[in-house]
Amino acid sequence: MTSAHREPLLVEGSGLGKTYPAGPGGAAVPAVRGLDLELRRGEALGLLGTNGAGKSTTMRMLAAVSPPTHGTLRVFGLDPLHDGPRIRARLGVVPQDDMLDQELTVRENLVVYGRYFGLPKRVLRERAERLIEFAALEAKADAPVTALSGGMRRRLTIARALVNEPEILLLDEPTTGLDPQARQLLWDRLIRLKNDGVALIVTTHYMDEAEQLCDRVLIMERGALVAGGSPRELIGAHVLPEVLELRFTGTEHAAGCAAVKELIAEGAPWRLEVLPDRLLVAAADGQDAQRRIEARVLPRASLVRRATLEDVFLALTGRALVE
Numbered sequence: 001m002t003s004a005h006r007e008p009l010l011v012e013g014s015g016l017g018k019t020y021p022a023g024p025g026g027a028a029v030p031a032v033r034g035l036d037l038e039l040r041r042g043e044a045l046g047l048l049g050t051n052g053a054g055k056s057t058t059m060r061m062l063a064a065v066s067p068p069t070h071g072t073l074r075v076f077g078l079d080p081l082h083d084g085p086r087i088r089a090r091l092g093v094v095p096q097d098d099m100l101d102q103e104l105t106v107r108e109n110l111v112v113y114g115r116y117f118g119l120p121k122r123v124l125r126e127r128a129e130r131l132i133e134f135a136a137l138e139a140k141a142d143a144p145v146t147a148l149s150g151g152m153r154r155r156l157t158i159a160r161a162l163v164n165e166p167e168i169l170l171l172d173e174p175t176t177g178l179d180p181q182a183r184q185l186l187w188d189r190l191i192r193l194k195n196d197g198v199a200l201i202v203t204t205h206y207m208d209e210a211e212q213l214c215d216r217v218l219i220m221e222r223g224a225l226v227a228g229g230s231p232r233e234l235i236g237a238h239v240l241p242e243v244l245e246l247r248f249t250g251t252e253h254a255a256g257c258a259a260v261k262e263l264i265a266e267g268a269p270w271r272l273e274v275l276p277d278r279l280l281v282a283a284a285d286g287q288d289a290q291r292r293i294e295a296r297v298l299p300r301a302s303l304v305r306r307a308t309l310e311d312v313f314l315a316l317t318g319r320a321l322v323e
Ligand SMILES: Nc1ncnc2c1ncn2[C@@H]1O[C@H](COP(=O)(O)OP(=O)(O)OP(=O)(O)O)[C@@H](O)[C@H]1O
Pocket: 020, 021, 029, 030, 031, 049, 050, 051, 052, 053, 054, 055, 056, 057, 058
């Protein structure tokens, strides 16, 4: 039992599902089906899946803004159907699109948002300063939102979602469109929150993000759970530990593919994934695979790396998780 398991259960969903009613001329959409999930204090849960997998629908159910049509859901032990306002008061939500007040300054955005929670002025002023510092926006505190970079806006959106000191923060694709440096700073802040005991639920298209942040991930496809566990568990259970990436010049791609298939047919214990621009050969020993393949066909470039969640996703769904 890890220490996380001694923490109280904040979210408990069982057989959770949501079917959107049929529109004019269309069929009903089962957006989420039979999902079991749990979240504890200080834990980060990742929801992974391609577009339309049901991640945003799951987030909306957890945020008590879209009622489930199947299964049971408890957030803070409360039923979202009947206790929506009490649940929402203890949640922070970071939507995909920053819904900041463009004309207001950084500080004003925090203060105005905090008023919705009925916080006394003095508390709010002090909290806004703390959040400005947390979001590393001290130099921009009096600047309007229009003067902020993409990364700064995301940090302000997160700061704003923290005004009510939520116990759970829901983040829908928090770093989409940000450059590597801006992503790193954001991850740093999210890890700090987690260490302070805030529970995070993150949807993302980025496997490295899930590996960095999440204690557990749920891989979803067409509304259903495909696999769940810690990144390490998923890698251990679903893929071989090393991956040899091979790139060939245009016309050689097919020959390279044939050579690897031939070796596998001869008994090499590998798994081949063919992508448009490269071959991925999963193996227990990547260097051995590299030697044996390169004895038959010479790639333009090759490298051996450790298997990642991206490989798990590909192995389970047959699709690369790219935007
Ligand atoms: N309000 C709605 N009415 C009807 N169908 C919907 C509604 N919202 C989402 N859907 C459908 O439900 C399915 C799941 O959508 P959802 O937005 O939850 O997926 P997602 O994994 O969040 O995708 P994305 O990464 O694009 O946000 C899709 O087929 C979508 O078209």
